[in-house]
Amino acid sequence: xxxxxxxxxxxxxxxxxxxxxxxxxxxxxxxxxxxxxxxxxxxxxxxxxxxxxxxxxxxxxxxxxxxxxxxxxxxxxxxxxxxxxxxxxxxxxxxxxxxxxxxxxxxxxxxxxxxxxxxxxxxxxxxxxxxxxxxxxxxxxxxxxxxxxxxxxxxxxxxxxxxxxxxxxxxxxxxxxxxxxxxxxxxxx
Amino acid sequence: xxxxxxxxxxxxxxxxxxxxxxxxxxxxxxxxxxxxxxxxxxxxxxxxxxxxxxxxxxxxxxxxxxxxxxxxxxxxxxxxxxxxxxxxxxxxxxxxx
Numbered sequence: 001x002x003x004x005x006x007x008x009x010x011x012x013x014x015x016x017x018x019x020x021x022x023x024x025x026x027x028x029x030x031x032x033x034x035x036x037x038x039x040x041x042x043x044x045x046x047x048x049x050x051x052x053x054x055x056x057x058x059x060x061x062x063x064x065x066x067x068x069x070x071x072x073x074x075x076x077x078x079x080x081x082x083x084x085x086x087x088x089x090x091x092x093x094x095x096x097x098x099x100x101x102x103x104x105x106x107x108x109x110x111x112x113x114x115x116x117x118x119x120x121x122x123x124x125x126x127x128x129x130x131x132x133x134x135x136x137x138x139x140x141x142x143x144x145x146x147x148x149x150x151x152x153x154x155x156x157x158x159x160x161x162x163x164x165x166x167x168x169x170x171x172x173x174x175x176x177x178x179x180x181x182x183x184x185x186x187x188x189x
Numbered sequence: 190x191x192x193x194x195x196x197x198x199x200x201x202x203x204x205x206x207x208x209x210x211x212x213x214x215x216x217x218x219x220x221x222x223x224x225x226x227x228x229x230x231x232x233x234x235x236x237x238x239x240x241x242x243x244x245x246x247x248x249x250x251x252x253x254x255x256x257x258x259x260x261x262x263x264x265x266x267x268x269x270x271x272x273x274x275x276x277x278x279x280x281x282x283x284x285x286x
Contacts, residue, residue: 007258008256009255009256009258014258014259014262017259017262017263018262020262020263020266021260021262021263021267022265022266024267024270025266025270025273028269028271028272028274029273031274032273032278033275035274035277035278035283036278036281036283053218054218056216057215061214064207064210064211064214065207065211066248067207067210068204068207070201070249073198075197075200076199078197109251126266132281133230153247168249169250172245172246172249172250176215176242176245176246179238179242179245180233180238180242182238183234183235183237183238184238187217187218187234188230188231188234
């Protein structure tokens with residue numbers, strides 16, 4: 001474990017928050033691009049013909065609840081309850097996988113309906129924005145899975161709570177980005 | 190362990206925040222389908238989106254209990270991102286004439 005720092009904040013935690021700050025700008029540019037081209041689509045199919053609000057509401061709910069699982073995993077590892085840590089970490093990763101499955105289904109459906117990546121302005125901006133977010137979710141699932149494996153192997157306990165906290169920060173940020181995308185892409189069609 | 194671990198919210202508070210997040214999401218979708226609210230749909234949805242954003246950041250990411258440095262780092266990144274979106278939308282005429 002690292003010693004005291006000049007800021008009073010653990011270095012790895014500070015680094016993760018700095019990374020999250022830079023990620024804000026990455027998603028800011030992608031969201032800006034989507035919003036600029038929103039409504040300027042001249043070639044069908046159009047967003048309102050394809051977007052399935054009830055379906056995406058369910059996957060959004062799954063991702064939101066995965067954030068709850070993540071904080072419960074952190075609380076469990078902080079009190080050295082490794083059985084609960086494994087359960088909540090596993091459920092967080094599982095919920096992330098369910099979200100990714102939903103995104104795969106949505107993307108496949110769009111392509112099947114004649115909307116590949118380069119079809120029109122909507123497809124280009126939509127796939128790049130939500131695909132970038134999906135890649136972040138996939139990265140998070142891999143990260144959480146490694147933590148789960150380390151817990152099962154007995155290599156992660158209360159002394160490593162900060163490691164789980166940092167992974168959690170990343171996961172919650174991914175959740176926050178989806179909160180924004182859900183509103184801007186699906187509800188403000 | 191993080192210096193702020195002791196000040197993290199209780200499990201009950203985490204669950205309460207998750208319930209509020211789920212309720213806000215359901216409310217967003219309800220509002221989306223109510224045609225009478227169409228003229229005020231954008232501000233209503235943006236307020237609810239901001240509320241969900243703040244709940245996750247404050248309670249799940251512990252910004253409420255963490256120090257001002259971390260709050261400032263995140264706020265600065267979020268401010269720049271928002272500025273990029275608003276500025277580019279204004280440049281491309283997305284706010285009307």
